[in-house]
Amino acid sequence: xxxxxxxYAACAGAGVVAIDGPFSDVLNRAGCQTEAxxxxxxxxxxxxxxxxxxxxxxxxxxxxxxxxxxAMAYLARNGEGTESCVKDARAARAARAARTARKILAAAGx
Numbered sequence: 289x290x291x292x293x294x295x296y297a298a299c300a301g302a303g304v305v306a307i308d309g310p311f312s313d314v315l316n317r318a319g320c321q322t323e324a325x326x327x328x329x330x331x332x333x334x335x336x337x338x339x340x341x342x343x344x345x346x347x348x349x350x351x352x353x354x355x356x357x358x359a360m361a362y363l364a365r366n367g368e369g370t371e372s373c374v375k376d377a378r379a380a381r382a383a384r385a386a387r388t389a390r391k392i393l394a395a396a397g398x
Contacts, residue, residue: 300330305333306331306333308331311323314337317341321347321348355396359389360389360393363386363393366386
């Protein structure tokens with residue numbers, strides 16, 4: 289897991305989407321989805337090596353409708369939450385939460 293973490297950190301630092309490598313056991317759909325769910329906490333995409341892997345990966349990386357509604361509600365309540373106005377820890381958390389909400393909406397196609 290350490291190399292994947294380093295890859296994610298490097299991509300985040302460079303401002304690019306981290307793409308997780310493929311799951312090699314093509315016939316193990318549950319394993320593919322489990323690994324994709326684990327990777328969804330940092331990676332924005334996952335490579336597939338067979339068409340049967342697309343749906344489990346898509347399901348893992350697509351935000352739920354609840355997550356989308358919560359992200360929209362958060363941004364409606366708290367505005368943009370830009371980092372340029374961060375002055376204290378609470379403002380930093382708000383900026384991070386707004387950034388996360390925008391990522392959720394982008395992943396959902398909003």
